[in-house]
Amino acid sequence: MLLEPADRLVRALKKTGRRRIPLEMLRKQFASACPELAEQPDRRTRLADALRVAADTGEILLPKQAQSWDRTGGAALPGFVMLATRRPQPSPVVAPGYGWHPLLAFAARERNRLRLQSAKRINEWLKTDPDLSLVVPIKERSLEIFGDEKRLDQLRGGMTALFGQLSLATLGCRVCPIPLPFEAGPDSAHGRPILIVENNDTWASFSEWNHVAGRYSAVAYAGGGHGKSLGYDETFIDELLDRFEAAQLFYFGDIDPAGLRIASRAAERRAGRGGLALQPMAPLYTWLLLHGTRTPLRSGERASQRDLAWLPEDLRDPVEALFAAGQRLPQESLGTRILSQGEIR
Incomplete structure (x- = not known):
């Protein structure tokens, strides 16, 4: 008063x-x-x-x-x-006694208005008895339910369940990872390891070389640390592993703090969800340390022990010494010319 x-x-x-x-x-x-x-x-x-x-x-x-x-x-x-303006009291999203589909029974306890509106939209769609036997990409299902191809992706928030309880599989849809560019090796390489390469030009060199060498079932491109990079596309790796029946997964990138960070954090994410381990391709990193062209490390760049620990133990001290000297090793040192000379076994 x-x-x-x-x-x-x-x-x-x-x-x-x-x-x-x-x-x-x-x-x-x-x-x-x-x-x-x-x-x-x-x-x-x-x-x-x-x-x-x-x-x-x-x-x-x-x-x-x-x-x-x-x-x-x-x-x-x-x-x-x-x-001050008085906001009118919003009308309830659902009327008392509203009937929820059994899959969404938990929504009766939801109090967040936006989440409740989305749950109601899914509920009304489920009431039409849609055919869920055909699993479709998530954006196709989202457009069908909401008239907005991005809404289900927003609701899942990086998880595989909506509202933490409703699985995407229950709605007959799946997340389709954006594919990593890759080049398959010859048919004879089927079942051999997959190699992921950090930078575009080195990927092109290794892909061309591998067509003849047949060392890897596929050579994939990690994205060079850009926004559309390994951390974004890495779930596609599992599809590549299944497609080529590969039992090992290797990575090769620059020897600098950023390159190690990209690889080690991706390896951690894979380990966290029980995926096949992402390992450093030790012979390639060893070659860089012995023969690669050293360039200046940007001032202030540091490698954490967490990232260095991804490397084989015998490479950690040489890499730390490289960084302490203010130097880095671009992977482009190991390119078409070296590969064509047969120096990589």
């Missing part, structure tokens, strides 16, 4: 039809609504008190910036106030 002078002032302000009310108008409305206070010698303090009470009860909003206040002549007065 507003104190009586503040209540009269707020009612007068509302009658102006304005939401933003400058100080000069505040003074006029105060004089009209509370003349017994506006005629007092301390009227400035009386106006400040009324405004403070109105702000404390949420009827008005006071400016936050210091420069929006008049501090001359006693009590500070705002250069303007904003009348």
Whole structure:
């Protein structure tokens, strides 16, 4: 309940039809609504008190910036106030007694309005008895349910279940990872390891070489650390492993802190979900350390022990010494010319 002078002032302000009310108008409305206070010698303090009470009860909003206040002549007065708008009470998303599909029975306890709206949309779709025997990509199913191909992806938030309880498989859909570019080896290499290469040009060299060498069932491109990089596309690796029936997975990148970080964190993510281990291709890293072209390491770059630990133990000290000397080794040192000379066995 507003104190009586503040209540009269707020009612007068509302009658102006304005939401933003400058100080000069505040003074006029105060004089009209509370003349017994506006005629007092301390009227400035009386106006400040009324405004403070109105702000404390949420009827008005006071400016936050210091420069929006008049501090001359006693009590500070705002250069303007904003009348607070009352938001209408939203209607309930679902009516009392609304019938939930058994798969969404948990939604009856949901209190988040946006999640409840989405759950209701899925519920109404399930009531049409859709054919869920054909598993489709998630964006196709999302468009079917919401008229928005991205909504299911947003709801899952990187998980494989909606609202933490409703699996995508239950809705007859699946996440389709964006594919890593790859080049298959010759038919004779089927079942051999897969090699993932960090940078584009080295990937092109290894892909061409592998067409003849047949060392790997496939050579994939990690994305060079760009936004569309290994951390984003790596779930496609599992599809490659199944497709080529590969039992080993190797990685080859620059010997610098960024290159190690890309590989080691991807390896951690794979281990975390029980995927086939992503291992360093030790002979290629060893070749770089022995023969690669050394270039300056950018100032301030550091490799964590966590990332260095991804390397074989016998390579960690040489790599740390390389970084301590302010140097790095681009993988492009090991390219078409070296591969064509048969130096890589």
